[in-house]
Amino acid sequence: MSFKVLVSDPLAEEGIAILKGFCDVDEKADLSEDELVKIIGQYDALIVRSGTQVTARIIEAADNMKYIGRAGVGVDNIDCDAATKKGIIVSNAPEGNTLAATEHTVAMMMALARNIPQASASLKKGEWKRSKFMGNEMNGKTLGVVGFGRIGREVAKRAQALQMTVIAYDPFIPAEVGAAMGVEMMSVAELFTKADVITVHTPLIPSTTHMVNKDSIATMRDGVRIINCARGGIIDEAALYDAVVSGKIAGAALDVFEEEPPTSSPLLTLDKVIVTPHLGASTVEAQKNVAISVAQQCIEVLKGGSARSAVNAPLIAPEIRPKLEPFALLTEKMGSLAAQLADGAITEVEFAYLGEVSEMKQNLKYATRMGLKGLLDKALHEPANVVNAEFIAQQRGMTVVEKTSADAGDYKSLVEMSFKTAKGKQTISGIVTRVGPRITAINGYSMDLVPKGNVIIADHINRPGVVGPVCVLLGKYNINISNMQVGRVDVGSESLMILAVDDLVPSNVMQEVAESNGIISAKFMQL
Numbered sequence: 001m002s003f004k005v006l007v008s009d010p011l012a013e014e015g016i017a018i019l020k021g022f023c024d025v026d027e028k029a030d031l032s033e034d035e036l037v038k039i040i041g042q043y044d045a046l047i048v049r050s051g052t053q054v055t056a057r058i059i060e061a062a063d064n065m066k067y068i069g070r071a072g073v074g075v076d077n078i079d080c081d082a083a084t085k086k087g088i089i090v091s092n093a094p095e096g097n098t099l100a101a102t103e104h105t106v107a108m109m110m111a112l113a114r115n116i117p118q119a120s121a122s123l124k125k126g127e128w129k130r131s132k133f134m135g136n137e138m139n140g141k142t143l144g145v146v147g148f149g150r151i152g153r154e155v156a157k158r159a160q161a162l163q164m165t166v167i168a169y170d171p172f173i174p175a176e177v178g179a180a181m182g183v184e185m186m187s188v189a190e191l192f193t194k195a196d197v198i199t200v201h202t203p204l205i206p207s208t209t210h211m212v213n214k215d216s217i218a219t220m221r222d223g224v225r226i227i228n229c230a231r232g233g234i235i236d237e238a239a240l241y242d243a244v245v246s247g248k249i250a251g252a253a254l255d256v257f258e259e260e261p262p263t264s265s266p267l268l269t270l271d272k273v274i275v276t277p278h279l280g281a282s283t284v285e286a287q288k289n290v291a292i293s294v295a296q297q298c299i300e301v302l303k304g305g306s307a308r309s310a311v312n313a314p315l316i317a318p319e320i321r322p323k324l325e326p327f328a329l330l331t332e333k334m335g336s337l338a339a340q341l342a343d344g345a346i347t348e349v350e351f352a353y354l355g356e357v358s359e360m361k362q363n364l365k366y367a368t369r370m371g372l373k374g375l376l377d378k379a380l381h382e383p384a385n386v387v388n389a390e391f392i393a394q395q396r397g398m399t400v401v402e403k404t405s406a407d408a409g410d411y412k413s414l415v416e417m418s419f420k421t422a423k424g425k426q427t428i429s430g431i432v433t434r435v436g437p438r439i440t441a442i443n444g445y446s447m448d449l450v451p452k453g454n455v456i457i458a459d460h461i462n463r464p465g466v467v468g469p470v471c472v473l474l475g476k477y478n479i480n481i482s483n484m485q486v487g488r489v490d491v492g493s494e495s496l497m498i499l500a501v502d503d504l505v506p507s508n509v510m511q512e513v514a515e516s517n518g519i520i521s522a523k524f525m526q527l
């Protein structure tokens with residue numbers, strides 16, 4: 001089967017070539033939302049940069065879509081929630097353009113300090129105004145970096161090479177990370193009061209929207225310079241305009257804008273504001289990096305795998321994957337078993353990873369999602385997947401709990417899945433063996449069940465004359481039993497009979513099994 005990929009923003013040739021080696025590729029730039037809605041249904045994957053707004057309407061119409069790739073960092077032009085609901089993996093290329101954006105930031109800072117764009121334009125007009133373009137040295141000045149992620153840190157290193165003092169604010173980065181680089185981390189309020197130059201490197205999210213505003217500008221040093229090569233909207237453009245006009249801010253360098261392109265922004269009329277049209281990632285090197293990254297991830301997803309930089313699916317460290325996959329298969333089977341065992345709606349599900357398996361820590365989220373997929377697939381028209389399983393579970397009123405413990409009793413590793421319905425709590429235990437997953441207990445009844453194929457599970461009283469008639473009954477209908485075991489606690493007590501059968505068991509036969517002497521309840525399951 002041949003997959004179809006739409007590339008709706010300019011993508012470097014190296015990425016296109018990789019995609020073409022695997023699938024059909026259409027390159028169509030500048031499509032409107034309506035045009036995209038019309039054609040998107042035929043594509044298995046979509047690759048964009050920041051030019052295409054991937055709206056909920058487009059995603060709603062993307063019935064064959066498995067993957068949306070962002071050849072760059074910011075996914076703020078993609079409705080990731082809508083993609084998650086539809087089970088579409090969204091990934092970006094987070095490292096590919098870090099250095100391009102870093103160097104652009106440094107270039108903007110130096111251009112701002114030395115009035116290079118203005119002086120260049122003036123000279124080209126035939127002027128020779130040397131005193132008009134007096135600048136400042138960056139040597140010895142304090143640079144305030146807001147957002148100390150990939151780009152923020154690389155900018156810091158280069159500023160230090162210019163002999164600047166670097167201070168930083170990032171609520172998610174420990175002070176030791178800064179200290180190890182000779183950067184003092186502090187509150188944003190303190191940073192604003194101390195910096196000669198402020199550069200922002202955060203995503204545009206509610207906590208960063210307009211974090212540079214009228215009030216925060218008032219706390220800054222007179223003559224501060226401000227740089228935004230991250231996202232339009234982090235700086236309140238109206239407040240910036242007023243502060244540049246008043247002289248409070250000596251100059252601003254902007255690569256990104258609240259509205260792009262910023263056709264009517266009054267900031268474009270100010271001499272002290274220098275601008276570039278969102279060029280931070282526009283280097284040959286960065287474009288090659290991000291194009292190759294998303295092309296490779298796209299192919300991985302279309303082949304049924306996962307994307308290494310997925311933003312809406314659990315990430316798995318590559319070295320962990322071979323160890324984790326068998327447990328994910330186990331939890332998927334446990335989920336499927338739970339869905340068929342449960343009487344009534346499941347309100348709470350818990351996955352407990354015990355023993356050595358618990359060491360995989362945050363990677364276990366993947367196994368949990370696969371468990372939920374197994375649980376939900378039996379109930380849904382469209383199969384769930386690792387992207388949307390947790391979302392769907394929550395939407396259906398299930399609380400999902402994940403636990404770990406180093407203690408697995410007699411096992412090296414054990415997984416216990418418990419689930420609650422109005423009728424109470426049930427628990428399934430399972431292990432991974434060399435030859436695949438095994439269910440070792442259901443509700444405390446020990447067994448060694450291969451979770452595969454057709455199975456009858458029957459609650460019964462463990463006394464003579466109960467198991468035999470069920471086997472005779474199945475024989476009467478020509479249903480072959482390939483494996484049989486009884487999980488019991490004591491003779492004469494309630495026990496669990498597990499019959500692996502080669503064929504589907506029709507409901508009328510299951511009715512007879514359920515009514516057979518000593519049987520309390522019986523269910524036919526497909527695992």
Ligand SMILES: NC(=O)c1ccc[n+]([C@@H]2O[C@H](COP(=O)([O-])OP(=O)(O)OC[C@H]3O[C@@H](n4cnc5c(N)ncnc54)[C@H](O)[C@@H]3O)[C@@H](O)[C@H]2O)c1
Nearest residue numbers: 074101147148149150151172201202203207229230280281
């Ligand atoms: N101009 C361009 O062409 C261009 C190119 C690449 C990246 N970008 C943008 O640059 C930004 C940074 O990219 P990155 O690769 O360094 O991302 P990153 O995820 O590595 O770093 C972002 C940092 O912001 C921090 N942060 C989050 N909320 C914060 C808050 N409220 N206050 C302070 N810090 C906060 C995070 O903890 C993180 O460390 C992104 O917005 C990205 O889209 C722009």
Ligand SMILES: O=C(O)[C@H](O)COP(=O)(O)O
Nearest residue numbers: 049050051072073074281
């Ligand atoms: O988030 C990013 O990676 C940058 O904003 C680059 O955007 P672009 O791919 O549209 O140049």
